[in-house]
Amino acid sequence: MGADHNRPAPPTPPRVRRVLVATVVPLFVLTVIAAVVLWPRGGGPEVDGGSPVPRYHGTVTRVITEECPPQPETPEGGGPGVADGPCGTVTVRVEQGPDAGQQVETPIPTGPGAPTVAVDDRIVLVKLTDPADPAASAYNIAEHQRGAPLIWLAVVFALAIVAFGRWRGVAALAGLAATFAILLTFVLPGIGAGGSPLPIAVVGSALIMFVVLYLTHGVTAQTSVAVLGTLGSLVLTGLLGTLATAATHLTGYGSEDATTLSMFRGDVDLHGLLLAGIIIGSLGVLDDVTVTQAATVTELAHANPGLSRLQLYRAATRVGRAHIASTVNTIVLAYAGASLPLLLLLTADSRPVTEILTSEFLAQEIVRSAVATLGLIAAVPLTTGLAAVVTAAGRTAAGHAAEGHTAASRPGPADGGDVPAARTPGGGRRTADRNLALEALGGGRAAEGFPDDHAPTHPPAGRPHREGGTDTAW
Numbered sequence: 001m002g003a004d005h006n007r008p009a010p011p012t013p014p015r016v017r018r019v020l021v022a023t024v025v026p027l028f029v030l031t032v033i034a035a036v037v038l039w040p041r042g043g044g045p046e047v048d049g050g051s052p053v054p055r056y057h058g059t060v061t062r063v064i065t066e067e068c069p070p071q072p073e074t075p076e077g078g079g080p081g082v083a084d085g086p087c088g089t090v091t092v093r094v095e096q097g098p099d100a101g102q103q104v105e106t107p108i109p110t111g112p113g114a115p116t117v118a119v120d121d122r123i124v125l126v127k128l129t130d131p132a133d134p135a136a137s138a139y140n141i142a143e144h145q146r147g148a149p150l151i152w153l154a155v156v157f158a159l160a161i162v163a164f165g166r167w168r169g170v171a172a173l174a175g176l177a178a179t180f181a182i183l184l185t186f187v188l189p190g191i192g193a194g195g196s197p198l199p200i201a202v203v204g205s206a207l208i209m210f211v212v213l214y215l216t217h218g219v220t221a222q223t224s225v226a227v228l229g230t231l232g233s234l235v236l237t238g239l240l241g242t243l244a245t246a247a248t249h250l251t252g253y254g255s256e257d258a259t260t261l262s263m264f265r266g267d268v269d270l271h272g273l274l275l276a277g278i279i280i281g282s283l284g285v286l287d288d289v290t291v292t293q294a295a296t297v298t299e300l301a302h303a304n305p306g307l308s309r310l311q312l313y314r315a316a317t318r319v320g321r322a323h324i325a326s327t328v329n330t331i332v333l334a335y336a337g338a339s340l341p342l343l344l345l346l347t348a349d350s351r352p353v354t355e356i357l358t359s360e361f362l363a364q365e366i367v368r369s370a371v372a373t374l375g376l377i378a379a380v381p382l383t384t385g386l387a388a389v390v391t392a393a394g395r396t397a398a399g400h401a402a403e404g405h406t407a408a409s410r411p412g413p414a415d416g417g418d419v420p421a422a423r424t425p426g427g428g429r430r431t432a433d434r435n436l437a438l439e440a441l442g443g444g445r446a447a448e449g450f451p452d453d454h455a456p457t458h459p460p461a462g463r464p465h466r467e468g469g470t471d472t473a474w
Contacts, residue, residue, distance in 0.1 A: 016393050020224045027231060031206045038200055040189040053126045054097065057145060060121045061103065062091040086110065090117055090141060092125060106139045115143055122148075168216065175212035182207050183280075191276065194267045201276030202238055205283045206231060213287065222294045225390055229290040229383030234279060237286075237375030241278045244367045250274060254364035255342070274364065282372040285327060289376060290383040293320050297387035309392040313384055320380035328373050335369050 068087040088108045094100055106125070109115050117123060122145040130136040161169040187204040191197045209230050217223045252270030253259055261268060296316045300307060307315065336343065342365075346356050356362060 034203045040193040056096040058092040178211045197272035197276035201279045225294040225387045226290040233379035241275045241371045254360045293383040294387045301391045313388040316384045
């Protein structure tokens with residue numbers, strides 16, 4: 001999540017670190033306390049789903065196709081037809097269960113979503129027993145085995161991340177594992193136990209944010225700024241989601257999955273579950289934006305120490321606008337891709353467009369996308385402003401410390417020494433080298449970004465002055 005910069009940020013002065021610690025640590029403690037209070041106790045109400053159907057692994061050894069038998073006449077008066085194919089039998093070598101090692105015959109799977117099988121396919125069998133005669137049983141093919149392909153895909157995924165990100169990639173994988181651990185041990189069990197989905201989602205997202213950001217990007221002032229920006233944007237997203245769902249009178253029954261869940265778990269608050277989904281879905285994109293904005297301010301301040309706090313904010317905000325412009329489309333396409341069958345179903349609807357757009361099914365997706373985008377937009381100025389304040393404060397404190405150290409350690413004119421070329425910890429040689437490099441890169445414009453004793457006091461003709469904006473410089 002977010003951008004990575006190999007060059008380490010300058011050390012943060014103690015005063016700025018103390019302010020960040022005094023802000024972030026209480027928020028982390030409150031998050032942990034809230035997680036302890038909301039932690040699920042007990043497994044929640046039990047759902048009687050009946051006894052599970054036995055499932056066994058097997059390998060297809062032979063497939064025989066046959067002509068489908070004719071169907072009897074339909075009650076509506078239609079003539080005899082032919083059954084939907086394919087028809088025939090599949091011979092499977094059972095690898096588990098009481099019939100392991102034996103060859104069994106099953107019908108070729110048919111119907112919507114039925115798997116297409118061939119010889120040597122590794123499949124999953126279900127054993128069905130006749131309720132009237134428990135001794136009579138038969139096997140059917142349920143689906144393909146997907147364990148091995150998924151394992152190989154996960155291995156390639158992990159190796160690619162580690163090969164490209166190295167130790168940072170290892171930290172990212174650890175953060176991903178922590179995310180799943182929090183979702184599977186706190187968020188989902190808490191909602192399943194009948195807890196309020198909205199506070200559980202906010203607390204769970206905050207826990208994920210603290211663990212993942214600090215684990216992936218390190219315990220730095222830059223990461224702390226991203227944490228504060230993400231947390232503020234999450235709270236704002238929750239408030240906007242509450243207002244939007246109340247104004248549009250959404251019930252949370254806008255999908256078939258939600259309706260099915262209400263049949264098995266009537267105690268789950270589907271309206272709160274909708275809000276929880278909006279918050280958790282926004283977290284990943286918020287992390288990316290806040291980390292990028294904090295890193296952008298740090299890089300701008302490092303590249304041009306002469307930028308003021310306001311100039312840092314304006315320059316980084318321009319980067320944020322470009323980021324938001326592309327991310328908004330990403331959010332909408334992500335939600336559209338997840339709801340593609342629903343969108344196709346709605347396009348086949350004969351109702352007017354206005355009626356389709358205001359239906360519960362589509363209104364839920366519109367609210368989800370709009371609220372996530374508004375929270376994302378708010379994250380840019382919030383995080384950028386915090387980063388500019390922290391960076392400027394750290395630079396000022398570091399400058400004062402370096403200035404005092406230089407004045408105390410170097411002889412002045414009264415002691416027979418020379419006046420330093422620039423008040424920087426590196427001394428005159430570092431400033432001269434930097435000016436020569438800038439002059440070579442910028443065609444004699446070394447003084448435009450970094451003034452020294454020999455710099456011209458006015459910018460060259462036809463070029464805007466640095467105080468007028470940073471578009472030209474960056």
